[in-house]
Amino acid sequence: MAFFKEELKKIRAFVFDVDGVLSRQEVSLSPEGELIRTSCAKDGYALMYSGKKGYILAIISGGGSPGLEERFKKLGIKDIYLRIENKVKALEELISKYGLKPEEIMYMGDDIPDYNVMTRVGLPVCPADACEEIKAISKYISDLNGGMGCVRDVIAQVLKARGDWMDTSCYVKSM
Template sequence: MSKSYKELMNEITTFVFDVDGVLTDGTIHVTPTGEMLRNMNIRDGYAMKAAVENGYTVCIISGGSNEGVRVRLRNLGITDIHLGVPNKVDTFKEFTDIYNIKSENVLYMGDDIPDYHVMQLVGLPTCPQNAVPEIKGISKYISHIEGGKGAVRDVIEQVMKVQGKWMEHFDAKFD
């Protein structure tokens, strides 16, 4: 019998996220100079920072290459930021090899076809509510929240709650 997504959350040590459509709502604003601006959710940022501070490994693997995204993620304490990635599977395998991470301990959130093959390698493939049907079809958990609107917060908070680390983190910060 296969495990429920809540049972799988007990085994998560590592979060891997796509950017566009997961950390953003998938829309871009193009300036007259050609710069592409994205919106990110502050609650997703809080959750990623909480995950890092609680010893989880957080990695970003994206086909996009916006340097503003890199700056935002670094400010949250994320050091494994892979932008402009043509092959997410190769990058994922290199990342897990470097840190000796077992794929069953990884939660990956993606939303579109470029995430499909890497999502098949992880212990807990997840997606936002507005992911494409192919990604929803292989996800063991589909957030009730859309990408860029707090879906990342949803999965991080659930994992940390299952592992008893969510309010522990909050309490420690404000003692």
């Protein structure tokens, strides 16, 4: 456990998949056929808070819609890669942009499309309901399912390890 805490202290960047991580695994369809995703408000708060504390936040997802991008922008996420076929290439762009080392990156994914990108970061993590192949390569498996607080779980752990949690002077306005 002490080694894991030391790994948490190295994290400068949080990267997340969307479906099954920031949203639940089930998806509803609008009458027009657009995907309707649900998200956890506490995950949103943790994302906004960590951004205000100076952490790099990114989304790398094969999915996408105008509503998704708008939501992430409102949360303060600047690096949004949607409709991505090659997640490793997107990660490499992010690494180059910020001069990151793999051990400074936490990536949370839940399914096979996340596998290759998760093997290239220092801290691969997943929600409780991730597929077995992703659980096998994760250094941490949240007790919470995708879209149900798993993002807040991992962000809070990193910020607590780095002494950045519970800064009540770090104002985060509601959306």
